[in-house]
Amino acid sequence: QVDAKESLLVVPNVFTPNGDGVNDEFRVLYRSLRSFSIWIYNRWQHLIYESNDPAKGWDGRINGKKAPESAYFYIIEARGTDGEKYKLSGAINLLR
Helix, strand or coil: CCCCCCCCECCCCCECCCCCCCCCCCCCCCEEEEEEEEECCCCCCEEEEEECCCCCCCCECCCCCCCCCCCHHHHHHHEEEECCEEEEEEEEEECC
């Protein structure tokens, strides 16, 4: 038996916003989402980024300034067009 899903949501755990054009934004890999919300927090639990658009990514800046290398934390809530519910959370490592 094969269970095929229409929706998909994959979250990386590291990105390198150093301006080389490779992996410069924290972005999720997604397919067929009906709704999407992401919140990113620093280690002091301050909200530093939020979006409802999975096509947009965080560029590693906080209030227009480069965020320091560190671990940041995300919470994602999404729903696929196939009814699949996603509630994900974890760490993102920002490396320059």
